[in-house]
Amino acid sequence: MPPYAQSLMASGLKIDWAKMPTYNTIMSVAAGAGLLLVVALGRQLLTRGRIATPDGWALAFGALGFTLVVTGLHMTLTWPLAGQGFPFDNIIFGEPALAFGVFLLSASFYLWKRAAEFAVEDGIERTSRVALPISVFVFGMGLACFGIAAAGWKYTLFAAPPEEPISGEFANYPWLEASFMxxxxxLVGIGALLFPFALRTPRTWMSPTIGVVWGLAGLAFLIFGGLNYFTHIGLIVNTM
Structure with missing residues (x-):
């Protein structure tokens, strides 16, 4: 267990929540929904060759992208979690959320502007060509995900304090939540690293592999984020 966690457990955790706005709950839900929708859209392109109701996808990506950009940008620039002993969480949650939000907003804008083009049968080829330049950024964020995962395992950064409901029951086993997160x-990193190569040959094993890893991660982030509305409220009540 890292020293900061040991000291918190020994002294009893008290947090001045007025100095630490916490909104990684909605970030997790939005990120999970975004990953699931990206997988669903990719599957539609691969199976049908076109996108049904692209304006609906544009609205969905726009709503999720806006949520992630606003929260991720604020967390990245202001470090709201630093004042109470969790500065690393600003990097872990803020920067990936910001990047994913930008990706979703970009996709939303493109789908909105070019909706008619996706009614044709070569949608997968067109999408692959358009997404290829931004895939370099996606690849880079995949490397970042592996870096975050390595830091999480080495320093058990995701360990919940005992005051947090449910997750806090495993406070004596910090490696458990660290391994999960x-x-x-x-999973997200694997998909991101494969993404540029899958765009070049979309109908190979790489596309379904991306679908599986992003689908699993998206479902987990969605459920875990929803659960955190209870656990984080409980943490606030127990540490005021």
């Missing part, structure tokens, strides 16, 4: 970042 780091594993999710590994």
């Amino acid at each position: 780091s594993g999710l970042y590994v």
Whole structure:
């Protein structure tokens, strides 16, 4: 267990929540929904060759992208979690959320502007060509996900304090939640590293592999984020 966690457990955790706004709950839900929708859209392109109701996808990506950009940008630039002993969480949650939000907003804008083009049968080829330049950034964020996962395992950064409901029951086993959260970042990272290569040959094993790893990670982030609305509220009540 890292020293900061030992000291918190020994002294009893008290947090001045007025100095630490925490909103990684909605970030997790939005990121999970975004990953699931990206997988669903990719599957539609691969199976049908076109996108049904692209304006609906544009609205969905726009809503999720806006949520992630606003929260991720604020966390990245202001480090709201630093004042109470969790500065690393600003990097872990803020920067990936910001990057993913930008990706989703970009996709939303493109789908909105070019909706008619996706009614044709070569949608997968067109999408692959358009997404290829941004895939370099996606690849880089995949490397970042592996870095976050490695840090999470080495320093058990995701360990919940005893005051947090449910997750706090495993406070004496910090490696457990660290392994779970780091594993999710590994799944996202695998898909991101494969993404540029899958765009070049979209109808190979890489596309379904990306679908599986991003689908699993998206579902986990969505459920875990929803659960955190209870656990984080409980943590606030127990540490005021």
